[in-house]
Amino acid sequence: MKSVGINGYGTIGKRVADAVSAQDDMKIVGVTKRSPDFEARMAVENGYDLYISVPERESSFEEAGIKVTGTADELLEKLDIVVDCTPEGIGAKNKEGTYEKMGLKAIFQGGEKHDQIGLSFNSFSNYNDVIGKDYARVVSCNTTGLCRTLNPINDLCGIKKVRAVMVRRGADPGQVKKGPINAIVPNPPTVPSHHGPDVQTVMYDLNITTMALLVPTTLMHQHNLMVELESSVSVDDIKEKLNETPRVLLLKAGEGLTSTAGFMEYAKDLGRSRNDLFEIGVWEESLNIVDGELYYMQAIHQESDVVPENVDAIRAMLEMENDPSKSIQKTNKAMGIL
């Protein structure tokens, strides 16, 4: 039973904590918070030992009636590995300032720069390259979404070139200080966007160009893919391949799943914790091949799709499982992933 800690119990951290707790070969020793907010209170209510990142603030947690077990440094001493879910840019500082000095293995999130962590991870793309490593970054939600469907397609028939236009949610549902409210924002306004190179940190030889924008929605990202194929296959071949791929769901607009809102409603009806959709949803009707080029549309739940990848990364880095498909299967079963 490996000991895991979560540094930063926020949007991703709280989900990874629950996903780790659901496994039978690892456990959460504790989680960290900076402020005595509702998430800190609920961490304790959910049974997690709470450690604080800023020791001077202990009294504010006491005043709020939130039980503190110790400081973040005390937590880190007890771990086999830490999953760093701190805000963008903080993870890289923690690596240099803390984890490396302690000799503690650490997993980072997609907000960190690949170059600063040195190694990126996706369960389906490069699990084997991360086995036993000390530091790795789980690629962002968008990149994870691209890898999830491009990997099996590449395995099936090879990919010459990918073009993808990524229509991203402006903010997460709880974020009230971000926009846009009523605009479409090229983000970045330059082409190609950074997402293509980010995919290449785990699918090393893929020829991919991406464009990205932000729109006024909070639910999910949506991707529009155009994939030139190496060898000839049918749409049915692609459907069959995606159907047998873990963490990918073919969903039918014809059954009322006409939008990202429909996908989220589906996740609610599945009884998922926090209404999470860990799988990438592909609109079945959108799959089409014209002149050797595959077209499809998919949706990505930005708050949760990377969560099972974090669990797999723990197994790879702690050498608990050297077969990616076995880790994926184990993670999925424990989390109830379809």
Added chain:
Amino acid sequence: MKSVGINGYGTIGKRVADAVSAQDDMKIVGVTKRSPDFEARMAVENGYDLYISVPERESSFEEAGIKVTGTADELLEKLDIVVDCTPEGIGAKNKEGTYEKMGLKAIFQGGEKHDQIGLSFNSFSNYNDVIGKDYARVVSCNTTGLCRTLNPINDLCGIKKVRAVMVRRGADPGQVKKGPINAIVPNPPTVPSHHGPDVQTVMYDLNITTMALLVPTTLMHQHNLMVELESSVSVDDIKEKLNETPRVLLLKAGEGLTSTAGFMEYAKDLGRSRNDLFEIGVWEESLNIVDGELYYMQAIHQESDVVPENVDAIRAMLEMENDPSKSIQKTNKAMGIL
């Protein structure tokens, strides 16, 4: 001075009425309305004679204190050409049921089906093919937007293939019964969308595939273009060509025009009537050529970009001007188009 009437004084109709009125070679004889709403009242206040489509409703206009000049049929008798701006599908019925029987020339909007009208129109693509014709359809706002930039690029260096992902506004600013409010909607959920074939109704030989979706915004559509070029040019060549193309504006995100909302703010500051942006706005920073493929992002003001095309279509169909560039120049000057 040619006599023009507007059948359907709504979003497009009221703008075409003002654009025709601004020209020195044509005039508005009258406009039609079905209901005594604020647009009917303002038509009269703006000096247009109002004709009613449903004669039985005359008393309701009287009760509302809105002056009626006559019936729609009476208006049509006085015209050299009618611009039909009625809701989607009504135009084709009017063509068969009314205009053809009267022998009245008519222009339709992009909501009508190409096959039912028989001929489509874009000022830059096929003006010459519409000269003297009785019926033509100005292609939709999205198709007009694609033609505006693809035509000059095709002229400059030839186009092998176009891929476009079109992120469309969910509703116009005044429409309160349409969505989505918080979702991304593949629309259609099948690929390719109908926009590619629609472009081919005016750019006959263009190889183009399109994907389309709806997002929760009311201001403008946004297009993401990937254009494989026939011959080698530089980004500066493309910029120069687009800069000299009428009804296309290169706008800089770096100058604060970071979104469709920025473009609309710019139109306001230009002092445009109804804040219209008749030009297609291309984000200058998005222009890039990688491996012989041109990438760019553009924004389309769905309420107004087709308006100058309607004016040019009048000149072509009434054989008032056989040189497209002269009509475009004349229309633009009268409308204050950049």
